Amino acid sequence: MTVLEQPGAYHLSPPPGWRPQLDPAPLLPDAEPHRMLGTDAAAGLDPALLTRLYRELVRGRRYNEQATALTKQGRLAVYPSSTGQEAAQVAAALVLEERDWLFPSYRDTLAAVARGLDPVEVLSLLRGDWHSGYDPRATRVAPLCTPLATQLPHAVGLAHAARLKGDDVVALALVGDGGTSEGDFHEALNFAAVWRIPVVFLVQNNGFAISVPLAKQSAAPSLAHKAVGYGMPGRLVDGNDAAAVHQVLQEAVRRARRGGGPTLVEAVTYRVEAHTNADDATRYRTDDEVQAWRAHDPIALMERELRSRGLLDDAGVREAAAGAEELAAGLRARMNQDPELRPDDLFAQVYAEETVQLAEQRTRLAEELAEELAADEAARQDGAQHDGDQHDGARTEGAHGAEGATR
Numbered sequence: 001m002t003v004l005e006q007p008g009a010y011h012l013s014p015p016p017g018w019r020p021q022l023d024p025a026p027l028l029p030d031a032e033p034h035r036m037l038g039t040d041a042a043a044g045l046d047p048a049l050l051t052r053l054y055r056e057l058v059r060g061r062r063y064n065e066q067a068t069a070l071t072k073q074g075r076l077a078v079y080p081s082s083t084g085q086e087a088a089q090v091a092a093a094l095v096l097e098e099r100d101w102l103f104p105s106y107r108d109t110l111a112a113v114a115r116g117l118d119p120v121e122v123l124s125l126l127r128g129d130w131h132s133g134y135d136p137r138a139t140r141v142a143p144l145c146t147p148l149a150t151q152l153p154h155a156v157g158l159a160h161a162a163r164l165k166g167d168d169v170v171a172l173a174l175v176g177d178g179g180t181s182e183g184d185f186h187e188a189l190n191f192a193a194v195w196r197i198p199v200v201f202l203v204q205n206n207g208f209a210i211s212v213p214l215a216k217q218s219a220a221p222s223l224a225h226k227a228v229g230y231g232m233p234g235r236l237v238d239g240n241d242a243a244a245v246h247q248v249l250q251e252a253v254r255r256a257r258r259g260g261g262p263t264l265v266e267a268v269t270y271r272v273e274a275h276t277n278a279d280d281a282t283r284y285r286t287d288d289e290v291q292a293w294r295a296h297d298p299i300a301l302m303e304r305e306l307r308s309r310g311l312l313d314d315a316g317v318r319e320a321a322a323g324a325e326e327l328a329a330g331l332r333a334r335m336n337q338d339p340e341l342r343p344d345d346l347f348a349q350v351y352a353e354e355t356v357q358l359a360e361q362r363t364r365l366a367e368e369l370a371e372e373l374a375a376d377e378a379a380r381q382d383g384a385q386h387d388g389d390q391h392d393g394a395r396t397e398g399a400h401g402a403e404g405a406t407r
């Protein structure tokens, strides 16, 4: 007899005691992205914070331009520009306390720079020189992460461990719209919500995962809505409004710090440049779309606010531009120096204890390099011998020639 055949054993609806664990209504994001700049609410914002945000936005844009130029000069292997997304990255950096941790993706160089990291060290990975140019422990910034969304479980694990150890640490993890389709996104959010981990997830929805537009990525009402399924609040914010992103993230960080658990924030923004210097964005989107977003520019929004409140004038704009120019000049000068690389470093810091395979590879590389060096040396000596012979020949000929001439 199956369960269906047992009288009264099967109910079409759940037993009456069933109810949702949590009222989903308070978790739902607002219908429209939260905005501050240009609204009455902006009057209450701290002028020092606005000014700081503005300076970082201007520096960030210049940094993007300079780094992109360096790819064209062969000084940087690849650069994923975040022009148009500066507000979300800068706000993410400024909202954290020194003891907190940032988990960036490959596109989040500006968040690392605004956090105070060395601008050249931030580019080390994208230059292909070294695993991470900066010390994640000292800076509390995890390495820029290329495998999509893997930084999310890392952030959750770190914040969980910190809480177990009694450390007052919040982790802020950045991810793209495309990254929300990854299994790691699901695992990180589920674990974080169940364990009420002090972590904040910031999705920069820049409209695209390379050439895949958001509509082909997700059918959710918004990416912030995904939070509800995990049992954490979802917040929707205008990602080009640095003051609004800062405010929403600050609330989420404070909530996490006081034990309220994680929040998922979706910053609605736009990737104005191509995916990287190696991508041609004209193949999958129109110029009109790009121009419409340029009209909602994060720097222009902030400048307008500051000017309307008498916090910025032409001289202030020039001063911010000069500061950004100094950053770019330093970047140029240092990136144009050839780095000193040790091939053996390739194997360092991969595992706490080196695996047998890695040790074998290390030995093989050392042998190959030694062979190459020996071959180079032999070729050099051969060349020198050959040059010497030619030189001697030339001298003899020359001598004869000279002799001939005197004759």
Ligand SMILES: Cc1ncc(C[n+]2csc(CCOP(=O)(O)OP(=O)(O)O)c2C)c(N)n1
Binding pocket: 107, 146, 147, 148, 175, 176, 177, 178, 179, 180, 206, 208, 209, 210, 271, 275
């Ligand atoms: C696990 C994994 N799958 C695929 C890729 C290849 N890949 C690199 S960037 C990218 C698009 C990511 O889009 P999104 O998450 O929206 O971030 P964005 O580049 O827009 O900042 C893809 C698919 C990858 N890096 N990692």
Ligand SMILES: [Mg+2]
Binding pocket: 176, 177, 178, 204, 205, 206, 207, 208, 209, 210
């Ligand atoms: Mg994207």
